[in-house]
Amino acid sequence: MKLGIVGLPNVGKSTLFNAITKAGAEAANYPFCTIEPNVGVVTVPDERVSTLSKIYNSRKTIYTTIEFSDIAGLVKGASKGEGLGNKFLGHIREVEAIVHLVRCFDDSNVVHVDGVIDPVNDIEIINTELLIADMEVLERRLAKTEKQAKSDKNALAELKILRDIYSTMSQGNSARSMDFSEDEVSFVKTLELLTFKPVIYVANVSEDDLTAGDNNKYVQAVRKYASAEGSEVVVICAKIEAELSELDDDEKDAFFEDLGIDEAGLDKLIKTSYSLLNLISFITTGEDETRAWTIKKGTLAPQAAGKIHTDFERGFIRAETISYEKLMKCDGKLSAAKEHGWVRSEGKEYEVKDGDVIHFLFNV
DSSP, X not given: OEEEEEXXXXXXXXXXXXXXXXXXXXXXXXXXXXXXXTEEEEEOOOHHHHHHHHHTTOSEEEOOEEEEEEOOOOOTTGGGTOTTTHHHHHHHHTOSEEEEEEEOOOOTTSOOTTXXXXXXXXHHHHHHHHHHHHHHHHHHHHHHHHHXXXXXXXXXXXXXXXXXXXXXXHTTOOXXXXXXXXXXXXXXXXXXXXXXXXXXXXXXXXXXXXXXGGGSHHHHHHHHHHHHHTOEEEEXXXXXXXXXXXXXXXXXXXXXXXXXXXXXXXXXXXXXXXXXXXXXXXXXXXXXXXXXXXXXXXOBHXXXXXXXXXXXXXXXXXXXXXXXXXXXXXXXXXXHHHHTTOOEEEOTTOBOOTTEEEEEEEXX
């Protein structure tokens, strides 16, 4: 799962990315680390995994992860080749979702690229470049589909969707702001439109404004913009996130207390990203290992088993399943849960739920 961080110069993008790549975590937990100069892999915080690992004295504890890519190089005219141009757009095509960082703080010591703080204008500069690039893709696809539609009824249906999208974009609106049926969504995904990718707008505020919430006028403006297209907003202070990345857990707790907050902004961003992509986790646990596995919501048991090993899916028999909440009512003891009748035997049509603790039975 890969997300791309975009933003204009001096909005705090480098500060946030540095916090992502430097934040500390236990080595056994697949820590925040850098696999390339511009890519950071971070663990998805999950207390369920931590708790079960302690109960079962697991030798390994493995959390699910998200990959953040620092996408640099955007300037006005990127869609026409300015700056990194097509390379910038190509980097965005490679990610599943966009983390769009916008500056929501005043600071005379940090010069804004346009000389004035206006987060909505900043958002629109980038979104306009993405819209232009998408409209060029659609123009080529429209020309091809119009020819096909003369003799193909399926192409005629596609042509209508393409025209609707193009019309929406012509009015300055993104593809993600539109309502599509499930079948239409499948088709639109094949177009690989940049403005169809889900977005989290990250409002970067000052330390003083971190606990002010929506009292910040810039944050209010970002929320209004995001609401119109159905996108998420996370408020952070990149400067504080960078400081937190250098602290151990005890120091972080004290820091949170001093600031009057209960969770790091980076953790909120990670959780929101996970939710945005419609992902859930199931858990396997035991003495050898406690691990969270990432799947799409709606995944059936055999396919979930296949995340562990292809043999598990190929020879799937059944899944012994219990929700984390029910298991914890028995202090994590499966034997006690079985006595209560809470451990279920699920077959091939079972849709795995978030927080399911599962033992797969298979035969190959």
